[in-house]
Amino acid sequence: MLRIENLTKRYGSKAAVEGLSLHIAPGEIYGFIGPNGAGKTTTIKSCCGILRFDEGEIYIDGKSIKTDPLACKRELAYIPDEPDMYEFLSGIKYLNFVADIFGVSKNEREERIHKYADTFELTGDLAQPISAYSHGMKQKLAVIAGLIHSPKLIIMDEPFVGLDPIATHKLRTIMREHCDNGGAIFFSTHVLEVAEKLCDSVAILRQGRLVASGTMEQVRGDASLEEVFLELEERDV
Amino acid sequence: MFKALLRTRVQSYFNYMTGGGRGKKGTKKRGALYVLLFAYLFVMFAFLIGFFFNSVVGPFHALGLDWLYFAFYAMTSFALMVIFSIFMTQSQLYDAKDNELLLSMPIPSGYILGSRIAALVLENLVYGLVVAIPAAFVYLRAVPMEIGGIIAFVLITLMMPLFAFAITGIFSYFLHLVLSRFRNKTIFGVIFAMAFLLAYFYLYSRLNTYIQLLAASGQAVADSIATYARPVYWIGEAIASGNMAYLLLTAAMFLGAFVVVYAFLTATFRKSATTKRGSAKVVYRKREMKVSSAKGAIVRKELSRLFSSTVYLLNAAMGLILLAIGAVYIVIKRADVALMFSDVPGIGDIMAPLGTLLVCLMLSMSLFAAASISLEGRSIGILKAMPLTAAQILTAKADMHILLTVPFGLIGSAALIYVIDMSPVLMALTVILPVVFSLFTAYLGVAVNLRFPKLDWSSEAQVVKRGASIMICMFGTMLIVIIPPVIYGYFLMSSVEPWAALAAYTVIIAAAAIGLRCYLGSEKASARFYDL
Structure with a gap:
């Protein structure tokens, strides 16, 4: 579903990501972990076609993000770490805007918006301007906006930040269901316990380079993900 | 601490002039372009204003009403500062996105406000100079000035931005108070501004008539101002005759107003900048959605x-x-x-x-x-x-x-x-x-x-x-x-x-x-x- 081949992205002379290769298969929840500044967000933004990269290739469902970005973007949803949305719109107007851009039919958008807004208990607030939303409400809205067009691949940057425990649980359930239905999820997180429980596979990034990747069992072995992560950090230090 | 805040404000202004920020260094070329644009605007306004002063300096001096010339200088300067900054002040003081971040830091509200006010006062000074330079140039070409008058002119020019801020500052406080109670702030703000602008355009369209009236009946206008707008008379007389007592009265009025408004805004800043008031929550009702391209x-x-x-x-x-x-x-x-x-x-x-x-x-x-x-x-x-x-x-x-x-x-x-x-x-x-x-x-x-x-x-x-x-x-x-x-x-x-x-x-x-x-x-x- 998502294939990253030898990705390199530089800011000036500094390489934020160097020679990164990953493969996320359909049905897989893939965790992406690493310390701050490791290059996770740069990788994610490159996968979503937000950032142009210097070397390598990224394929979404077999299509290149470089040569066919629009087709790729139609297949994916990006949920950013900071929900900087259009605060001058109401929640429902924002969701309608996203649905219009993705060409979602009237019936499908009504059904999905109401279904997910009810799930996240946001329905009553949809007429409110986004500027009046809390961080958690914005995060919920960003998740609903990402699900409106029923994407094959969902890419999320720190999706659990700002969500209350109930919303976190509901999002995890949605993520699992999405992958059980043949979709794929690639997300970054600092919450290693969540990654350990939720992910089928995981990649650890440090200073723009991949230091470990594979299924959860392959990466952690008999230890916990936290122990593996700390050990890799200490080894590099 | 205040210096650091002020430096941030200045840096922010500089970035806007040079296109710097977001990791990019502003270039000298962009800065020079910006300076050129401002110079163009400055000269354009200065010429327009100089034309006005040139038409009244002769008749006023002939009537011995030099103080009225400077009273009009002060009123024009004040009007320009207020017109250009009145809506900016509210936005700069209360709508800045970093207000909450700064208020969470161990920084006194007065410092946060002070750094924003300093930038606004500086802008007012620039607007003031657009009037002061042609006014001084036109007058000095026609009439020699005493040193006391020149000093008073310079001091009043420097203090005027503080007084203009005092007025726009208190106005912005009440505007913010009113706007925060409305759901549709934009419409209210636009109606308010339109009323303000229409009044301004009406006065502007009548300017020529007023200039002729002033030149023809300067004495009558002077008598009215000297009687009913005493502070304006102080300002004019302080510059025209270098009257120290009137200069002190003017300074007390300008600085006093600024200090009072600054103290009031500081005392109310935290509450005003962070309180969300007003509109009742609109509950969403499920209904048919519209589809577009x-x-x-x-x-x-x-x-x-x-x-x-x-x-x-x-x-x-x-x-x-x-x-x-x-x-x-x-x-x-x-x-x-x-x-x-x-x-x-x-x-x-x-x-x-x-x-x-x-x-x-x-x-x-x-x-x-x-x-x-x-x-x-x-x-x-x-x-x-x-x-x-x-x-x-x-x-x-x-x-x-x-x-x-x-x-x-x-x-x-x-x-x-x-x-x-x-x-x-x-x-x-x-x-x-x-x-x-x-x-x-x-x-x-x-x-x-x-x-x-x-x-x-x-x-x-x-x-x-x-x-x-x-x-x-x-x-x-x-x-x-x-x-x-x-x-x-x-x-x-x-x-x-x-x-x-x-x-x-x-x-x-x-x-x-x-x-x-x-x-x-x-x-x-x-x-x-x-x-x-």
């Missing part, structure tokens, strides 16, 4: 942004407001306009092109597109992640501009055709040029904003009022409108018919618009957009 959705989104921001709407739509007022005015005064030109046969041949260029000048002050990329701010990633081409995004921003400006341009054209007797060819050009010019300014605005974007603003006013792309587009397009008729008047008038010159100008503007539209659809523009 992607392009339609982006244009609607752009319009929603425009109509949600008073500062954006007012600044960007200024030209259209002037155009509508002008069109209505000449239609109402059609008989007077016709009478004015009735003795000159064929005057329509020259008035129609000039009128059409005037419509274009108003359109050049309509700056919807020039701030549209900057206003995306940190949410620009939303558009980048969507299945849209950069060309779709950029042209949608231009479309919003076109959608708003073309109807107003056509209203201007219709008014000209109704009022001026012109040939069919000129009639066609009067309609075509404003439309073409609207397209040109729309594409130019987006292209320039793509080149000079500011995405890390803390208040919309920063990009809408002072953004480099706004300044470049406004003054650039103004020059594009003003320079050709000057060249025509000097070099081509005897050899080229006015309609032919206007036709050639229309073709050039159309070619430029097509070139810019092609650029917005190009790979180069796309790469630039995704590099933002």
Whole structure:
């Protein structure tokens, strides 16, 4: 579903990501972990076609993000770490805007918006301007906006930040269901316990380079993900 | 601590002038360009104001009413400061995005407020100098001044920005208080500003009458001011005669007002900047949703942004407001306009092109597109992640501009055709040029904003009022409108018919618009957009 081949992205002379290769298969929840500044967000933004990269290739469902970005973007949803949305719109107007851009039919958008807004208990607030939303409400809205067009691949940057425990649980359930239905999820997180429980596979990034990747069992072995992560950090230090 | 805050404000101003920020260093070239633009504006205003002072200095001095000259200097200076900063103050003090961040730090409210006020006072001083320099120049050319008067003039010029802030500051506090109680702040803000602007334009349209009245009956006006507006008399007399007592009274009035307002705003700042009041929650009711095209959705989104921001709407739509007022005015005064030109046969041949260029000048002050990329701010990633081409995004921003400006341009054209007797060819050009010019300014605005974007603003006013792309587009397009008729008047008038010159100008503007539209659809523009 998502294939990253030898990705390199530089800011000036500094390489934020160097020679990164990953493969996320359909049905897989893939965790992406690493310390701050490791290059996770740069990788994610490159996968979503937000950032142009210097070397390598990224394929979404077999299509290149470089040569066919629009087709790729139609297949994916990006949920950013900071929900900087259009605060001058109401929640429902924002969701309608996203649905219009993705060409979602009237019936499908009504059904999905109401279904997910009810799930996240946001329905009553949809007429409110986004500027009046809390961080958690914005995060919920960003998740609903990402699900409106029923994407094959969902890419999320720190999706659990700002969500209350109930919303976190509901999002995890949605993520699992999405992958059980043949979709794929690639997300970054600092919450290693969540990654350990939720992910089928995981990649650890440090200073723009991949230091470990594979299924959860392959990466952690008999230890916990936290122990593996700390050990890799200490080894590099 | 205060120094650090002030440095941040100054750095922020500097970044807007040079296009720095977001990891990019501002370049000297951009800074120089910005300085040139400001110099142009400064000189333009100084000339206008100098003309006013030049017409009253002689009669006032002859009547021994020199103090009245300086009283008018003070009132003009004060009016300019208030007009230019009144809406900016509210936005800068209470709508800044970093208010909560700064309030969470161990910084006294007075320091946060003080650093913002210092920047506003500095801006007021610049506006004050636009009046002070021509006023002093005109007076010194006509009348010698004593050293005491010169010192008083300099001190009053320096203190006036503090007093102007005291007035706009207290006004902004109450405006914020009122606006925070309204659901639709934009409409209220626009109505309020429109009332203010209409009053201003009314006074401005009567200026010539007032100048004649002043010159003819200076003594009567002086008596009224000296009786009913005593502080204005103190200011005038302090400068005209170097009266130390009046200077001290003026200083006490200016500084006292500033200190009181500063103390009041500091005491109320935390509450005012953080309290969310007003409107009751609107509960969403499930209903049928409307479906539209992607392009339609982006244009609607752009319009929603425009109509949600008073500062954006007012600044960007200024030209259209002037155009509508002008069109209505000449239609109402059609008989007077016709009478004015009735003795000159064929005057329509020259008035129609000039009128059409005037419509274009108003359109050049309509700056919807020039701030549209900057206003995306940190949410620009939303558009980048969507299945849209950069060309779709950029042209949608231009479309919003076109959608708003073309109807107003056509209203201007219709008014000209109704009022001026012109040939069919000129009639066609009067309609075509404003439309073409609207397209040109729309594409130019987006292209320039793509080149000079500011995405890390803390208040919309920063990009809408002072953004480099706004300044470049406004003054650039103004020059594009003003320079050709000057060249025509000097070099081509005897050899080229006015309609032919206007036709050639229309073709050039159309070619430029097509070139810019092609650029917005190009790979180069796309790469630039995704590099933002």
